[in-house]
Amino acid sequence: MINEEFDAIVIGAGMSGNAAAYTMASDGLKVLQLERGEYPGSKNVQGAIMYANMLEKIIPDFRDDAPLERHLVEQRLWVMDETSHTGIHYRSEDFNEVSPNRYTIIRAQFDKWFSRRVRQAGATLLCETTVTELVRDNKGKVIGVRTDRAGGAIYADVVVLAEGVCGLLGTRGGLRKMLTPEAVALAVKEMHFLPEEVIEQRFGVKGSEGCVIEAVGTISHDMAGLGFLYTNKESISLGIGCLVSDFTAKMESPYALLEALKNHPSIRPLIAGSEVKEYAAHLIPEGGYKAIPQLFGDGWVVVGDAAQLNNAIHREGSNLAMTSGRIAAEAIIQVKRRNDPMTKRNLALYKTMLDESFVVKDLRKYKDMPALLHNNAANFFTTYPRLMSKAAQNFMRVDGTPKIEKERATTAAFIKARSRLGLVRDAIRLALAWR
Amino acid sequence: MTNPVTNLRVEDKLYQNRYLVDSGRPHIKVRPHEQPSANLVALTHVCPAKCYESNDKGQVEITADGCMECGTCRILCEASGEIEWNYPRGGFGVLFKFG
Numbered sequence: 055m056i057n058e059e060f061d062a063i064v065i066g067a068g069m070s071g072n073a074a075a076y077t078m079a080s081d082g083l084k085v086l087q088l089e090r091g092e093y094p095g096s097k098n099v100q101g102a103i104m105y106a107n108m109l110e111k112i113i114p115d116f117r118d119d120a121p122l123e124r125h126l127v128e129q130r131l132w133v134m135d136e137t138s139h140t141g142i143h144y145r146s147e148d149f150n151e152v153s154p155n156r157y158t159i160i161r162a163q164f165d166k167w168f169s170r171r172v173r174q175a176g177a178t179l180l181c182e183t184t185v186t187e188l189v190r191d192n193k194g195k196v197i198g199v200r201t202d203r204a205g206g207a208i209y210a211d212v213v214v215l216a217e218g219v220c221g222l223l224g225t226r227g228g229l230r231k232m233l234t235p236e237a238v239a240l241a242v243k244e245m246h247f248l249p250e251e252v253i254e255q256r257f258g259v260k261g262s263e264g265c266v267i268e269a270v271g272t273i274s275h276d277m278a279g280l281g282f283l284y285t286n287k288e289s290i291s292l293g294i295g296c297l298v299s300d301f302t303a304k305m306e307s308p309y310a311l312l313e314a315l316k317n318h319p320s321i322r323p324l325i326a327g328s329e330v331k332e333y334a335a336h337l338i339p340e341g342g343y344k345a346i347p348q349l350f351g352d353g354w355v356v357v358g359d360a361a362q363l364n365n366a367i368h369r370e371g372s373n374l375a376m377t378s379g380r381i382a383a384e385a386i387i388q389v390k391r392r393n394d395p396m397t398k399r400n401l402a403l404y405k406t407m408l409d410e411s412f413v414v415k416d417l418r419k420y421k422d423m424p425a426l427l428h429n430n431a432a433n434f435f436t437t438y439p440r441l442m443s444k445a446a447q448n449f450m451r452v453d454g455t456p457k458i459e460k461e462r463a464t465t466a467a468f469i470k471a472r473s474r475l476g477l478v479r480d481a482i483r484l485a486l487a488w489r
Numbered sequence: 490m491t492n493p494v495t496n497l498r499v500e501d502k503l504y505q506n507r508y509l510v511d512s513g514r515p516h517i518k519v520r521p522h523e524q525p526s527a528n529l530v531a532l533t534h535v536c537p538a539k540c541y542e543s544n545d546k547g548q549v550e551i552t553a554d555g556c557m558e559c560g561t562c563r564i565l566c567e568a569s570g571e572i573e574w575n576y577p578r579g580g581f582g583v584l585f586k587f588g
Contacts, residue, residue: 090576092509096584097558161588182580202578220560222576233564240561242537244502245587289587298535298564305534309499332587333502335537335559 060086060210062386063199064177065185065223067094069372070358071216072168073112073379079177081387086208087177088201090184095165098218099243099336100372101284101291103266104159108373112380113171117153121163123286124264125154128257132320134271134281135443139320150263158264158284158291160245188213188227188354195397196227196353212353212386212396216379219337219359229354230347235302236428237341237362239279241295242308244316246328250288256324257285268369271439273315275306278431280369281315283324290325292316295338300431308335338371339364343421349408350401355382363413367420374413381407422487433480437471499539503555511581515553517562518573525549528565529572536562557583 064075067089075087091097103126109116128145149155173179180203189198189207198209215224219238224230248256257265267283274281279296294311301308315321339345339362346362349355357363358375365374385404386396394400408414427434445464468477517540519529529549532541538555541562551572563574576582 090579092580092584095588097582097588099557099585099588162585163587165588184576184579220558220563222574232568235564238564240535240537240559298561301535301561302528302531302565305531307534307539308537309502309539330502330505332505332585333557334506334585334588335557335561337560337564 058084060084060208061390062086062212062214063088063208063210064214064216065199066216066218066358066360067091067165067169067172067179067181068098068216068218068358068375069165069168070360070375070379071214072165072172073376074214074216074357074383075177076112076168076172076175077380077383078386079172079175081383082176083387083390085177086210087172087179088183088185088199089179089181092182093162093166094169094179094181095162098161098165099334100159100161101243101282101293101369102159102161102164102372103284103369104157104164105370105373106153106155106157108376110153112376120167121159122262123158123160124259124262125149126156126158126266127259127263128265130265130267132267132269132271133439133442134269134273134318134320135440136272137319138443138447139269139271140442140446145265158266158286160286160289185217185223188223190353194352196351199223211390212355212401214379214382214386215354215356215360216358216375217360219339219362221356221360224347224356224360229351229356233337233339233341233345233362235299236297237339237345237424238298239295239338239340239366240298240301240308240335241293241338242312242333242335243291243293244312244330244334245332246290246292246325247288247331248290248325248328252327253285253288253290259285262287270435272436273311273318274431274435275304275311276432276436277301277304277306278427278435279311282369283321289331290328292321292325297340297428297431298337299428309333338366340366340424342366342424343414343417344424346414346417349405350398352398353396355386355401355404357382363417365416365420367423368416370416377411377413378408381411381413419489420487426483426487430480430483433472441468441471499537500555503538506555506557507584507586508554509581509584510554511577514578515551516575516577516582517551517553517556519549519551520571520573522548522571526566526569526571528569532562532565535565
């Protein structure tokens with residue numbers, strides 16, 4: 055079907071694939087991008103918050119025509135029990151700047167825009183095309199791909215695997231191991247539509263200002279998990295995710311968690327009267343630094359979610375995806391300029407450059423957090439949130455009890471739940487993992 | 490149409506989504522079995538589209554039409570050989586409008 059030979063084939067048109075394809079095509083490389091969906095974005099799911107800095111490094115003028123929903127001026131971090139939330143809210147007028155820092159986006163629309171820019175930069179995009187196999191030469195070097203379309207293999211000097219969290223090609227091709235249930239979260243999400251002015255009233259925002267809520271606590275039923283609510287222009291993205299290993303051990307249903315979250319007294323009034331227009335599910339890599347697989351080999355590199363590049367603590371994924379895609383492309387461009395072959399040895403440059411970036415530095419900082427949260431889910435996601443709520447209510451409620459007795463009751467509750475030694479141990483563990 | 494936020498069934502949730510089903514070519518298959526493993530049974534709860542259901546003999550069956558291609562079942566049951574998992578052919582399967 056395609057007899058041409060390409061400098062690079064990019065598998066996938068999500069954040070990392072588009073970043074890689076755009077960067078290489080802009081430099082004049084002959085790029086073929088393959089996407090299994092009907093259009094770019096049709097298979098992609100994200101919360102979604104997009105960080106401007108990482109996109110600016112790829113498309114500096116993206117604000118001119120990218121479909122952005124709201125720029126964020128307020129972030130609410132909630133710790134929830136069954137009837138309450140205790141929150142830290144940060145809102146600043148400083149976020150109303152000429153070039154805002156963070157935006158909510160809707161991926162299907164955003165990815166179509168990004169893909170248009172990729173094609174304008176000169177890449178060829180083929181949708182509705184599932185790559186079925188990597189093609190190798192007799193020495194094992196990846197030299198192309200086979201797809202489910204009629205015709206033979208398509209050849210290129212290098213293949214960029216931007217195939218997403220559940221990428222089949224890399225695992226079936228023996229390039230990396232299968233994900234384990236402990237290293238991946240399953241998140242479900244609904245799109246709740248409301249009139250623009252209702253969203254503005256409920257969240258105290260105006261114009262294109264937006265607000266996000268992220269929450270932990272009893273909403274995840276003793277599992278390691280996170281709930282989120284992001285304001286878009288005329289909709290709210292509402293979802294919850296927990297580790298697959300926890301869902302499995304507890305036989306919990308993700309949609310039941312989502313329903314419970316929607317009915318929580320702190321959430322229900324925010325989405326009241328909304329019209330739901332989509333229900334989505336997706337996996338999120340949670341293994342962190344220790345789960346990063348081999349990133350390059352003879353004739354291939356892997357980027358984005360497929361490379362497990364996700365910062366679960368800061369809930370950053372697409373910026374790591376975009377950055378890894380861009381850096382992989384820049385490494386390929388350098389190798390190409392030197393007229394060197396796309397061997398494992400030469401493509402090691404990608405890892406060297408990625409190690410120097412915030413992507414790997416951030417993941418390394420939190421390398422012990424995934425295990426800590428996984429092994430102490432009931433404490434961190436249920437026991438402490440309940441204690442925190444009780445302490446807050448005890449502090450707020452005025453009922454004639456002397457304050458000294460209230461304080462003693464709160465301290466006693468913490469000690470009863472975790473013991474003195476347990477409290478100290480939890481604090482030290484958390485501090486060490488955060489360091 | 491405005492949905493009440495309570496008592497929605499998964500089927501009602503999936504009804505909101507757009508799919509192009511590849512009729513007669515399911516992308517996930519469950520291997521015939523006598524006794525399902527714990528992971529396979531767990532999928533009757535954990536699959537976010539409720540594609541997996543136990544029949545009256547306790548065997549687990551799949552109807553993949555509402556699948557959102559998340560891959561959870563692949564993580565849990567592919568290695569043991571209990572399920573065969575592929576992406577749908579190009580263009581088929583779930584088509585997210587918002588994603």
